[in-house]
Amino acid sequence: MKRTHLPLNALRVFDAAARHLSFTRAADELAVTPAAVGQQIRALEETLGVILFRRQTRGLELTPEAERALPALREGFRQFEESVRIMQQGQASHMLTIAAPRDLIAKWLAARLAVYAATAPQLRFVLATIHDEPDFTEANLDLAIHFGAEPTAEGVHARPIGDETLVLVAPPGTPATAPRIAHPCDAEANGSIMADAGLAIDAALAGLGSALVPSLIAARHLAAGELVALAPPEPSAHRWWVSAPTPQWRQAKVRALVEFLLQPEASA
CATH class of the missing domain: 3.40.190.10 (Periplasmic binding protein-like II)
Incomplete structure (x- = not known):
């Protein structure tokens, strides 16, 4: 039988009924009615073309075919549980x-x-x-x-993380005519060229000029007084x-x- 056709829910019901040898106790475990368990078992027997339970006066009895299949079925469910654990482990809540x-x-x-x-x-x-x-x-x-x-x-x-602006920053005392450090967010600058705005900030701190950078990543340096804004913030696209x-x-x-x-x- 193809995987896409496996009656997994009915097999789960069969496993519960086989453990309890009772549709009523299996229904209690699965939070369904005994009639629903019986319907699932009958549908599974029709799908597989085999009898799984003998209805005796004292209750249910597994057929030899069903009894032989149970260990493999339960190992299969154990493998399902392990695969779910592995998938969840990679995206654990911590x-x-x-x-x-x-x-x-x-x-x-x-x-x-x-x-x-x-x-x-x-x-x-x-x-x-x-x-x-x-x-x-x-x-x-x-x-x-x-x-x-x-x-x-x-x-x-x-x-969005708020409305972003661009701010021209440099260490205190830097003249407004200092070279403006270039980076991908400011291609029109005329100074040294850096790979990103963070490196442009580091270059400005080192004395290479000013840098026009997103306000978010300059905020801590501005708050600490390591950098000052040389001009009012500009709108960012x-x-x-x-x-x-x-x-x-x-x-x-x-x-x-x-x-x-x-x-x-x-x-x-």
Whole structure:
């Protein structure tokens, strides 16, 4: 019989009835009526073309064929249970796999995760780096964060981390005429070239000039006084998006983390 045609629910009912040798006690275990158990057994016997139980005056008795099949059936259910355990283990409630740009991880996300983990010490994080909109078909992720437009992939849903702006930052005392460090978010700059906005911030801290970067990843340096804004923030055409496929949004661990990251104080 093909796997797609296996009567798995009826086999589960058969296993319960065989253990109890009673449709009534099997029904109690399965939270159904004795009549429903009887219907499942009759349907299974018709499907397989064999008799599974002899109805005796003292109750039920397994046929020899049914008795010989039970060990293999129960081993099969044990294997099902083990396969489910393995699948769940990779996405256990204490593990969160997150993909984000390297600069966001270094300048904002890692610190936020540390605060969040303090409220739930059992949590463990797996962090992966991405450069653009995440491809959930290529990686087993609980969620991802990227800077850009709202994701458009089918089955992927996203929420923005506030309204983002761009801010020109430099160490205190840096002249407004200092070279502006170039990076992918600021291709019009005329100074040294860095791979991402986080490295542009580090270069600015080292004295290589100013950097026009997303406010979110500059916030901690600004709050600490290590950087100052050389001009008012500029509107950004892009935002930071937290995204995940629909099944991941159903997980309590994902929803809880997203709600924390979207709190106003989480983006400050």
